[in-house]
Amino acid sequence: MEAKSDIGIILMNLGSPDSTAVPDVKRYLNEFLMDKRVIDYPYLFRLLLIKGIIVPRRAPKSAEAYQSIWWPEGSPLIVLTKQLQNAVTHDLDMPVEIAMRYGNPSQEAAYENLLKKNPNLKEVVLLPLYPHYAMSSYETAVEHAKSVHKKKRYPFKLTVVPPYYKEPDYINALAESMRPYVSKDFDHLLFSYHGVPERHIHKGDITGKHCLKVADCCHVDSPAHDFCYRHQVHITAELVAEKLKIPREKWSVSFQSRLGREEWLKPYTATQLEELPKQGVKRLLVACPAFVSDCLETLEEIAVEGKHSFISSGGDSFTMIPCLNIHPLWVQAIVKWMGALQANN
Ligand SMILES: C=CC1=C(C)c2cc3[nH]c(cc4nc(cc5[nH]c(cc1n2)c(C)c5CCC(=O)O)C(CCC(=O)O)=C4C)c(C)c3C=C
Numbered sequence: 001m002e003a004k005s006d007i008g009i010i011l012m013n014l015g016s017p018d019s020t021a022v023p024d025v026k027r028y029l030n031e032f033l034m035d036k037r038v039i040d041y042p043y044l045f046r047l048l049l050i051k052g053i054i055v056p057r058r059a060p061k062s063a064e065a066y067q068s069i070w071w072p073e074g075s076p077l078i079v080l081t082k083q084l085q086n087a088v089t090h091d092l093d094m095p096v097e098i099a100m101r102y103g104n105p106s107q108e109a110a111y112e113n114l115l116k117k118n119p120n121l122k123e124v125v126l127l128p129l130y131p132h133y134a135m136s137s138y139e140t141a142v143e144h145a146k147s148v149h150k151k152k153r154y155p156f157k158l159t160v161v162p163p164y165y166k167e168p169d170y171i172n173a174l175a176e177s178m179r180p181y182v183s184k185d186f187d188h189l190l191f192s193y194h195g196v197p198e199r200h201i202h203k204g205d206i207t208g209k210h211c212l213k214v215a216d217c218c219h220v221d222s223p224a225h226d227f228c229y230r231h232q233v234h235i236t237a238e239l240v241a242e243k244l245k246i247p248r249e250k251w252s253v254s255f256q257s258r259l260g261r262e263e264w265l266k267p268y269t270a271t272q273l274e275e276l277p278k279q280g281v282k283r284l285l286v287a288c289p290a291f292v293s294d295c296l297e298t299l300e301e302i303a304v305e306g307k308h309s310f311i312s313s314g315g316d317s318f319t320m321i322p323c324l325n326i327h328p329l330w331v332q333a334i335v336k337w338m339g340a341l342q343a344n345n
């Protein structure tokens with residue numbers, strides 16, 4: 001049935017290579033890592049570093065990792081984003097498309113598909129599938145969507161959903177998706193977030209004097225928090241732990257997926273997985289709320305590599321809690337947010 005709404009929705013995620021073949025992985029990594037908001041070095045230096053050194057070295061290893069998690073229908077991240085699209089479409093009388101920041105389906109294809117579904121479209125609402133603001137995730141996705149919208153002079157207005165890291169509906173969905181896991185016995189819950197270079201945190205500090213400069217900066221009020229990934233991920237973890245009534249000493253935050261030699265946000269997940277068994281943690285739960293959909297970084301880096309590291313360091317059991325994916329409360333939250341936008345129009 002053709003949707004009647006004047007509003008269209010785009011669920012925007014990071015993206016994956018088109019296949020696990022090395023040339024496709026190379027093309028994807030080149031596009032991803034040449035993004036000036038991901039690797040923010042001067043253009044010529046970035047070009048030499050990415051195309052000359054990092055991608056040729058990384059692509060074969062990355063392709064192997066992708067092969068180990070690929071599903072018959074394709075990349076888990078893309079398949080899960082499409083499943084979310086279907087679930088949201090089912091409950092909402094609005095056309096819903098998906099777009100990837102890198103690779104396919106592109107932002108332009110998403111806009112065109114929405115226009116095909118409704119040539120009189122008045123507004124497109126972009127929901128970045130990143131709950132937290134980071135220059136290398138939320139910001140680049142939004143800026144890309146805006147620039148395609150402007151370049152193609154589309155007739156509809158573009159509205160962007162702000163980071164929802166502390167929105168009650170999001171926190172409730174995340175906490176309830178984790179509840180079955182924390183209801184069983186465990187020693188420790190690790191919130192492992194995708195890391196970013198500390199330099200990105202300094203760069204995003206609009207006050208120039210708060211983030212990683214003031215003692216306990218994430219808990220001292222500041223306008224910097226609106227753009228601070230570190231602050232936002234800590235708040236998500238605190239709100240979820242509070243909702244699930246997990247005592248403070250039974251959970252912690254760490255950062256994964258470091259690339260290169262720069263200092264990234266600490267503590268590193270890789271270090272924590274080796275240290276926790278030495279501190280008596282034998283049964284570990286790991287949640288990865290930087291990702292809305294399971295992906296390479298959860299299914300391989302955490303569920304396979306991370307588990308191996310924890311167990312071989314003396315841990316007994318390691319459980320990765322799935323991302324929100326298509327959890328009914330998450331679908332319900334999106335439907336509620338989008339429905340409210342429609343009602344206000
Ligand atoms: C400088 C490098 C990187 C930064 C900064 C970065 C930030 C960042 N990334 C995500 C989400 C995802 N990243 C994923 C894969 C991935 N990330 C990087 C590098 C940086 N990310 C690389 C090189 C890769 C590719 C895989 C690899 O070779 O390791 C993914 C998974 C994609 C998939 O297809 O499954 C996601 C999702 C966030 C949220 C973020 C900043 C907060």
Ligand SMILES: [Fe+2]
Binds near residue numbers: 194257
């Ligand atoms: Fe990443």
Ligand SMILES: [Fe+2]
Binds near residue numbers: 217228230
């Ligand atoms: Fe901060």
